Amino acid sequence: MNIEIETIPFYRIAYIRQIGPYGQNNVQTMEKLKIWANSNSLLDEQSIILGIAQDNPVLVDPETCRYDACLVIPDNYCINEDSISDGCIPGGNYAVFKIKHTAEAVQKAWLSIFPELFKQGLQLDESKPILERYQTKLLKEHYCEICVPIF
Numbered sequence: 508m509n510i511e512i513e514t515i516p517f518y519r520i521a522y523i524r525q526i527g528p529y530g531q532n533n534v535q536t537m538e539k540l541k542i543w544a545n546s547n548s549l550l551d552e553q554s555i556i557l558g559i560a561q562d563n564p565v566l567v568d569p570e571t572c573r574y575d576a577c578l579v580i581p582d583n584y585c586i587n588e589d590s591i592s593d594g595c596i597p598g599g600n601y602a603v604f605k606i607k608h609t610a611e612a613v614q615k616a617w618l619s620i621f622p623e624l625f626k627q628g629l630q631l632d633e634s635k636p637i638l639e640r641y642q643t644k645l646l647k648e649h650y651c652e653i654c655v656p657i658f
Contacts, residue, residue, distance in 0.1 A: 508616075508623045511603045515638075515654060518596040520557065521549075521586055522577040528569040529560060533576070540576040543591060551643075555579040557596070558639035596638070601654040602629055603640075608651040613639070616653055624655065632656040 521544075525536040537558065544550045561573035577594075580586075586593050602624060606616045624631060635656035645651060 508604055508619060510623065510627060510629075511605075512657070513601050513603045513654070515596075515598055515601050517598040518555070518557075518579045519582050519584075520577040520594050520596060521580045521584070521591050522559075522575045522594055523591060525574045525576070526571065529564060529572055529574055533558065533560075533574045536574060537576040539590075540578060543588065544578050549578060549580060549584075554643060556641040558641070559636045560639075561636065597635055599632065599635060600657050601638070602627075602657050604653045604655070605645070605650055606653060608641075608646060608649050613651070613653075620653060620655060624657070630658045632658050 521540075523536050523540050523543075525532050537556070540556070541550065544554070555578070557575075557577040557579070559575040559577060561575060562571070564572050575594075577596075604616055604620060604623075606612050621631070633656075637656065638652075638654040640652040640654050642652075
């Protein structure tokens with residue numbers, strides 16, 4: 508796997524949280540976020556969308572797993588909708604894995620990321636979330652990224 512080390516800046520985000528088993532519900536939550544973002548003129552060629560699986564379904568009951576569909580927003584943007592939450596992603600160093608944007612490739616990547624980090628001598632920073640990052644320019648090429656926080 509190809510890994511790039513990147514310093515990701517602090518992101519202010521608007522997000523929708525889905526609670527329950529990961530899978531199709533995550534896709535629906537992401538679509539709700541995109542509809543909201545489009546209706547508020549927040550989606551363009553520079554937009555960054557993030558998917559954050561907050562819990563490990565091996566360790567947490569799948570019925571209580573949290574998934575956040577997020578959009579990076581300007582610091583001065585005012586969210587005026589109850590269904591949209593406001594938050595932030597702390598910046599820092601991340602190992603970035605560029606992968607095909609297919610369910611199969613994403614699933615395969617999740618299985619190989621941690622052995623690859625170990626092989627490269629990198630250590631996971633468990634104080635920050637792992638990010639699935641979707642940028643328009645990569646999506647047009649059918650790619651996305653998994654960004655793993657590291658020390």
